[in-house]
Amino acid sequence: MIETTTQEETQTYSFPDKKGYFGKFGGKFVPEILIPALEELESAFQTAIKDDTFWADYHRLLNEYVGRETPLTFCDRLTEHFGKAKIYFKREDLCHTGAHKINNAIGQVLLARRMGKKRIIAETGAGQHGVATATVCAKFGMECIIYMGAEDTERQKLNVDRMGLMGAKVIPVHSGSKTLKDATNEAIRDWVTNVEDTFYIIGSAVGPHPYPVMAREFHRIIGDETKRQLQEAEGENILPDYVLACVGGGSNAIGIFYPFVDDASVKLIGIEAGGLGFETEETAATLTKGTPGVLHGSLSYLLQTDSGQVQLAHSVSAGLDYPGIGPEHAHLFDTGRVKYVAVNDKEALEGVKLSSSLEGIIPALETAHAISYLNILMPQTTENEIVVLNCSGRGDKDMGTISKYI
Amino acid sequence: MIETTTQEETQTYSFPDKKGYFGKFGGKFVPEILIPALEELESAFQTAIKDDTFWADYHRLLNEYVGRETPLTFCDRLTEHFGKAKIYFKREDLCHTGAHKINNAIGQVLLARRMGKKRIIAETGAGQHGVATATVCAKFGMECIIYMGAEDTERQKLNVDRMGLMGAKVIPVHSGSKTLKDATNEAIRDWVTNVEDTFYIIGSAVGPHPYPVMAREFHRIIGDETKRQLQEAEGENILPDYVLACVGGGSNAIGIFYPFVDDASVKLIGIEAGGLGFETEETAATLTKGTPGVLHGSLSYLLQTDSGQVQLAHSVSAGLDYPGIGPEHAHLFDTGRVKYVAVNDKEALEGVKLSSSLEGIIPALETAHAISYLNILMPQTTENEIVVLNCSGRGDKDMGTISKYI
Amino acid sequence: MSRISNVFKNKAEDEKVMTLFLTAGYPEQEATVDLILGFEKNGADIIELGMPFSDPLADGPTIQYSSNVAIENGTTLSSIFEMVKEVRKSSQIPLVLMGYINPILKYGMEAFFSDAAEAGVDGFILPDVPVEEADQVDAMCKKYDLDLIYLVAPNTTEERMKLIDEKSRGFIYCVSVTGVTGARDGDEVAKSVEKFIDRVNSNIHKNPVLVGFGIKNYEDATRISEKMDGFVVGSALITNIRENYPNAGWKENVVSFVKTLKYGNKADVPAS
C-alpha cells in the first residue's frame, strides 16, 4: 500500500494497492524500457514521502514561492443569489502561475532533484501545466522541454511565450490530432528515448503508477487546507456537505476530494466537460460517456470508438479537453463514492459570468464547469448546509475564448 | 496630522500635515464643488482608520479574498547570479487580480460603503486598477464605471473584457491624448457632475488630499508584512539594506517604503520609467526629469512644457505611463530620503527575462523596471546585505508587448 | 475702485451683468482681440478670458476642445498678455483671466501677477485653486491690486459661502448645477437652482453674484439670473463660434449671437 502523509486520521480508504491499482483501475501499461524508470521513481517517491525534509522543502516552496495556503473564500453574494447552502471557494486560482497545477510540479521537481535528474519533460494542453513546469524548472535551474500539440501552440500562444520566457523549450507536436493526447504520446516517446537522465512530470492524476498517486499526494494539500480552514470558519468538527471540482485528468478534484473520502457525510461531485453535450460525439465527459480502456499507461475510462481507437475529446476548455481520466476517479465512479456529472460548453460560459459578476472572481473555463453546476445543485441544498467548490484556476488565460462567446 | 495605523512604533515622520501637505507637496487643487466631497471623505477616512471594525473588515477581505499575506520569496537563483546581497521579492503579483492595486481598492470600497455611496467610478491606464475596482464592486454589488483612454481600451482589450465580465461599464475617453491622463480628467469630471452619490476610487498615491495618504495607508500592509516576514526569515531586528519599488503614481512604492521611512539604515530606491531614455522627450521619469506643478488635484512633480502644459509620458509599461507622481514621493525626493532612478524600456524588458528565467516569476512590465535596476545596484552591495524588491504585479497582462520585443 | 466693481456699481437696478467666457487664442490668436471688442459693443459687461490648459478637468468637452485648439495655435500666458494690452488700447472692459494654476506656477507666481497687472488684467478665476490653496495667489493679487474671484457650488455649505464672500473680490461666480462646464438644458437648470440661489442670496452679501453653467440663450439667462446680479455664458458661446468659424462673416455672426444673449429679440436693443 502506498503510504500517505495523513497523520491526523486513519484512512480506511487505502488505494492504490502495491501494483498501483485503485480497485480495477490503474496499473502501469508502459513499454518495458520504462519499467525500471517507474520502479526507480516509485522507490524515490516512497522514500521521499517518509522523509520530513522532503515535506519541509515542499511546504517551504509552496508557502514562500507559490503563495500557499490559498484562502477559503466565503462567497456571500453567490450564497445570497441562490438563497440556500453557504458557498465557499477554495482559491487555487491564487497560486503562482494561476492554477493548482504547480502543487504537483513542485512535488515532482523536488523528487527529480533527489533522483539526480537534470532534464525535465512535460506535456501540456492549454499550457497551464507547461507553465507550471517551466516555472519550477526556472526556479531550480533545470533543463525543461515541453511537448504541446501544434494546434494548441497556436491557440495558446500566450502560454507558449510564458514558457519560452522562463527558458523552457516548447516542442510543437504535429502527430495525430496535434493536441494534448498527442503531446502526451510524444512526451512518453521522449522519455522512452532519454530515460536515463530525464524526469517526466505528468500534469494530472493520470499515467502509469505511481503518477496518479503522486499527483494525489502533491495535491491533497488542497483538501487538507480546506478541511482545516472550514473548521476555522464554521466551527470544530464541521464538514462540508458538498465538495465540487471540475475533472479533466482529475488532479485538482482528487486533491480536494481525497481528504474527505472517508467522511461519509460529505458528498463529492466531479464535474466533467460535456462539450457540445454528452449525448453528442463532441464531448470530454469521460466517465459519463466513456468505457474502460488503457491510455497513457493506465487502465481507466476512455472515450473510444467501437474498435478501441481513442476519440478526440471536445471541450471549450483546453484543460478538460482530454479523452481519458485518472484511474482513481474511475474507481470512485465505479464504487459510487463520487458522483460525476457533465456540464456543457455553453453552461460553463454562464458559470464564468456568474462568478465574475457576483464575486469578482473570473474563473478558468475548467473551473467554470464546476461553478455552473451550482445552478443544478443549489436548489437541492438547504440553508444550513455548506458547499465547497475548488476554484482550480483563474480565467486570464481564457479571456480570448470567453470574449468570443460572451 | 493624519493618524496612521502604526501601533508598533512611534513614527517621527509625520506627513501629511492637516492641509494634506507632504512638506511642500500635496494639497487639494480641485474645483470648489469637490471640496465638500473631499471633506466628507477625509472625515470618513479619519473615523474609519480609528475604527477596529473597519480594519477587521479590511484584513478579513485581504486575507480571505485577496489571498494576503503575500509571501516574501527568497530569490536564491537571482542572488547566486549576482553573488552579492541576498535578494527577496515581496510577492504582490500573487494578489487576486494580479497586482497590489487591489489593496487600495478594497480599502476605498469599504469607505464608500460606510459613506453610503452606491456608485463607484475609477480611471485606469493599463486596466489593472480598473480590474481591481471592477472586482471589488462585483464583490460588493456596487455600480462601477471605469474611465479608460480610447487608445488604451484597444491596447488592453483583455482587461476591458475582464472588467465587462465583472459587470463594470468601461467608458472609452476620446479627449486629449486618449490615455490615462485624460481618463483621469474624465473621471474627475464625472465626479464633479455626480458628486452626491458617487465615490471616486483613485488608482495610485496621487490626487487631492486625502487620496495620497489613503493609498499609502491601504498599501502600507505591503511594507508592514515585509518587515515582519524578513525578521521571521533572517532573525529579530534584521532590516533590509535596500528596498526597491517601481514608481508610476507611486502607490506600490509608498506601500513598501513607508514602514521603513524612519529606519535610517534602510536605503529606499524608487525606479521610474525612463521610456526611450530620460534624456529624450519619450519618458515617464517624472522626478528625474520633471518640475514641480499641479496635476489632478495636487502639487507634485510633473512632466511639462515650458509653458506649463502637461506632456505626454512614454513608457513601454502602461502602468508607469503617467506624467505625474504622488506628492509624498515629491517630498521624499526633495528631502533625499528616497533615491529615484530611471530605467529605460529596453532595460525593463531585460528585467522581465532575468526574473522569468532565473526565478520562474514573470513580472509586470512596471515591476520589471525595478528588477532591471538590480543590474546596477547589486555590484555595489555586499554578501551580508539584504535587498527587498516589491514585485508589484504579474506579467500575464503584458505578454503581448513582451513577445513583440523579445 | 476696480473696473469690475465699477460695472456693478454703474449698472441699472434691474440690468443683468453679462459676462462672456472666451478661450484666449480660440479659434485663432489673431481673433481674440476683435471678438472681445465686438462682444463689448454688443452688450458684454465683463470678459472672462480662458487661459488654455492641456488638462482642463473642470471643463466639459466644448471648452476642452477650444483649449486644445488654442494651445495648438501657440497660445501662452505671454501671448494672452499681449492680447490684453491690445484690448486696453481701445477698451476698459473688465478682463478676468480664468484658468488652471499649473501654467501660472510654471510662469512664476510673482512674474505672472505682475505682468498681468501691467498688461491691464482685472482679476482671476482659478477653478482648481479653492480658498484652502489660495494664500499665495491671494497675496499676489492684493500686492498687484487685482481681484480674485471664487466660485460657490450647490453643495457649498453656508459657512463656507460666508468665507468665500469674505475672501472674494470683484464678484462671486455661482455654479448653478453640479457638473462641469457645458451646455445643459436651461429648464432643468432653472428648476434645480432656485433653492440654491436663495441660499446664496442669504449668505453672500459683500460681493455681487454671477450665475453660470448651462446658459444657452436669452431666456435661460433671464430666468436663471432673475435673483442674481448677472450671468456668465461660456460653452454656448464657444459652440456658436465653432459653428460659424471659419465661414465668411463668422465674427459678425458670433457677435450678433452675443447681442441676442443680452437683449433677446426685444425692441429696445441699443444700436451697436
Next chain:
Amino acid sequence: MSRISNVFKNKAEDEKVMTLFLTAGYPEQEATVDLILGFEKNGADIIELGMPFSDPLADGPTIQYSSNVAIENGTTLSSIFEMVKEVRKSSQIPLVLMGYINPILKYGMEAFFSDAAEAGVDGFILPDVPVEEADQVDAMCKKYDLDLIYLVAPNTTEERMKLIDEKSRGFIYCVSVTGVTGARDGDEVAKSVEKFIDRVNSNIHKNPVLVGFGIKNYEDATRISEKMDGFVVGSALITNIRENYPNAGWKENVVSFVKTLKYGNKADVPAS
C-alpha cells in the same frame, strides 16, 4: 511445436532469422496479404503484423504514420483476422500480432485470443503490456496455445531478464537502444549495443532472441545480429513502402528491398 519455434529449430547454425514488421492495412488493406506472401518468398522468416492504434506511444513517426493510414483505411482487429486467414490459405509463415492493449480490451479479451487462434495467428507482442500487467493475456495465450513475446531493453535488469525469459514463449524481442521505433543510424546502434547483447546472452537461455530497432539495411542487420538469433526490421521497411507507394510496380520494389535486407548483394541469393 509452434510455427515460431520451428523457424528457430530449422534454421542453419549461422543463419539469422529475419522478422519483418508490417502495419496491417498499410498502405492499403488489400495489399497486406500480397506483401506478406512476397516477403516470405524473399527471405522473411517471421512476420510481425502491426495492429494499428490511434496512440502508438512506443512508436516513432514512421510507424505512427502507417498506423494512421491503416486506421483511415478502415483496418480493425476483425479485418486483420481476415488477412491472417487469407495468408494461411497458402502460407505457414509465423504471424505475430504486435500492438497496444486497448483495442484488444475493447474487442474483448477472450474473443480476441480465440478469434486470433482460429484465424491462424501464432503469437503476440504487446509493447504496453509488461510482465506485471500480463497475467490475463498470458492465461489467454496459454489457453489458445499462442506465443507471448516480451521485450527486453538495455536498462532491463539481469534479474528481470531472467523473469522475462521464463515468461516469454516463441522468442524475445531485444530493443537495441533506448528509444522508440524508428530509423536510427546503424553504426551508432552497433556501438551502443555490444555490452547489452552480452548481458542478454548471459541471462536469456530459454528463448531465441531477435534484435530490433534501427536496422536499415543488410550491413546493419549483419553486424547487429551477429551474436543474436536474428533481427527485426520495421521502420526501414515502412519507409521503403512509403517511398514506393503508389508508383507502378511498388510492391515489386518493396519486395526486392526485402531481399537485400536478408541477403545483401551476395552472390548466393536464392532464386525467389
